[in-house]
Amino acid sequence: MKMKILFSRVDPFSEPGGFDMGNFSIESEGKKISSQGNSRNLMMIYIAISDLIFGVLGLQGARGTYNFVGADSSFSLNFRSKGNELEISHNKGSKIICDKIDFLNGLCSGVDDFLASGNELKMSDSAYSDLHAAVEKLKQVRSGGY
Structure with missing residues (x-):
């Protein structure tokens, strides 16, 4: 199953900064969960990416849950680990079920x-080291199999 995860900044033409606001969306098999469309859902995108990566990587066991809340945002997602599957739900009832490895590859x-x-x-940006530590950890876990 092809998983598509997109991140964006509100102002893509400005110099990137660690506290820039932005959105993200998850798409899979015709279903979409997105923070776009409501200014309350804007989040500090770089911090949110780091939080998302570390939170999902914490679900390596067969069971477990992770509640993602976008930094400085009202946008939240619930992740539930069920064996090799990941159930992603939004408080409005939208739900995506996928293989964990597909989610990690999409992420x-x-x-x-x-x-x-x-x-x-x-x-030199204050969010750089956390972001790149998270990305490096994601790539290590992904290459080693989830």
Whole structure:
């Protein structure tokens, strides 16, 4: 199953900064969960990416839950681990069920695409080290099998 995860900044033409506001969405098999469409759902996107990665990687066991809340946002997602599957739900009832590895692959691709599209932080930015530690951990876990 193809999983697509997209990240964006509100102002993609400004110099990227660790506290920039943005959105993200998850798409799979015609279903979509997104923070877009409500200004209350905007989040500090770089901090949110780090939180999302570390939170989902904490679900390596067969069972467990993780509640993601976008930094400085009203947007939240619930992740429930069920063996090799991940159930992702939004408080409005939207639900996506996928293989964990598909989610990790989509997450890795989404972050890579986001950063490669002119959104890379300067090394001196306060959010840089957390973001890159999270991305490195994601790539290690993904290459070792989830």
